[in-house]
Amino acid sequence: MIKTGMRKVGLRKHVAEADLAVYAAGDLSWWTRPLTHLHVSRCAVCKGRAEAYRADQQRIRELADELPTGLNWDRLAAEMHANIHVGLEAGECVTPRTGKRGIPAGWRVAAAMAGFTALLISAWWLNMPAAQTASLGRAMKAIAHWQISSRGLRFEDSGPLVEATAAGIELRENGSALAVTHGVNSRPVAVSLSVQGSARARYIDSDTGQVTITSVYAQ
């Protein structure tokens, strides 16, 4: 009832016994303490009771200080520990089992890590260019087969790459297309690639025969 102590102070005229005891011990909550203190300072009855509680507490402390001779603290702690265990075990016996036993904490951590790994793989798969994945795969394969040359592993760098296919030409970097040429509703009649990093695609207008050549440049 401590949490409703301030209201009771107003309703009952005097502070409740339990609240007074807690107040005297200094453990009353901070939001009820000011009103209780105000009442006790003005009410002789409550003030007397509070002082009586304080006197009792003082007396108990003095008695507690007079410890029995030859007290073994380690043994006392061990007994307390044992009693708590006995209490818990007894509680397990009398409490009905409502469900399955919980999953061990180690498995929970493993499950959390598996979920996190799955999310990371999804993020990689959704966002990393295929070329980068292939490059990483090649590097892993080389490591697995111990195919590391004297110059170390050769990784694909991030420079631009020019590709010519029957469908057209494309300039790519990190697996993403930077520049592409498509004919308007048509495929090129010829594509060509230069080792200096450019590519051309040749288109012919089917009606007029006009030739249009589009090019992309890596540099």
Added chain:
Amino acid sequence: MRSRRPLPHGRGSVANGRGTVAISVAIFFFASALVAGAQGFGGQGFGQQSLDHRIDLPHDSPVSLVGDEWGGSAANVRGGAFVLDVRVSLSLRNSSQRRIHGITLAVLAQETAPGGKGSISVPSLDVAPGESFSVRGDLHLLRPISAGTRPMVEVDLDGVLFDDLTFYGPDKLHSRRTMMVWELEARRDRRYFKTLLEQAGREGLQKELVASLSRDADRPQFNVQTVRGRATNADPEHDVQFAFLRFPEAPVEPMDGVARIAGNEARTPKLVVHNRSDRIVRYLEMGWIVRDQQGREFLAATVPAEMRLPPRSSSQILQDAALRFDPRTSIEGMTGFISSVEFMDGSFWIPSRVELDDPTLRRVVAPSPEEQRLVQIYRKKGLNAVIEELKKF
């Protein structure tokens, strides 16, 4: 009285279990946020914006803008950049006094970084003064958001080639060189077809056009990638020598060549060429044909080289680049041939039709843009239209 002693083990396990669950939930939300964030950052379709554009023609340009159409062009945000979908159709007028035989337009989203530059060229033109013609292109380019608040693409004139082989333009993309080669190839092929018409008649010309059509359909096309200055293949490397197709009339002769091969990757080609002409060579281009383990051959790439090669002297060409093919492809052999040479005086050499009449070259090298144009006219309009077209030149 409050105890500060630890709780018995059984209670502690319960508390630890609750902590684990709380940590797991926190990790789940953190990782989910990571996934969602990464998706949002790397994903497409963040928002589409209209594309600002600018067409920049110099005041003394030989072409003037009649009209432009940008339908279908848009900009999408992807990560920290705009992906520009450029679909442009320009109508230009020849405002010069000479006939235009080729034009190259630079399409710029950003000039310095990869992915921001492209070009549209139209060879084999024959536009009289005052006449209009159209240039259409479809490119996807990249522009960093930091480069400006609005997505922007700029179309500049890089060069115009006239019928007298004179050139106008800043030539930032070396379009003079490429358009000159296309024009010389066009003249060579028109001359060839005209001669054929005169000597073998309509049937002879038709037979050649049908053969070209057939070769076009049968030409092998493999997926090839090129990267500069690196190797990614973990397979053991070995050197493979180039074989060469030598053209008797070529001013430059390939002498020796080797490339490092590792599985499906060929890199760092080293070639030695000899200038047997009386003129200084400043640029040459070699074709690089690759043969796989099944004996199939295809034109993998061209090897361009800027140089200053005096008459009767040799030089080495070294390109720090790699070609990568389909992972199932194993490179067994390589063939090189000189495809064009530019002299210091600005003149060019290209192989003749006789020199190109090699079975390997006929099979793997695409015909000139002009031959493909004439074949398309034949396919669409018939032989008479091709003959009329040849008479124009």
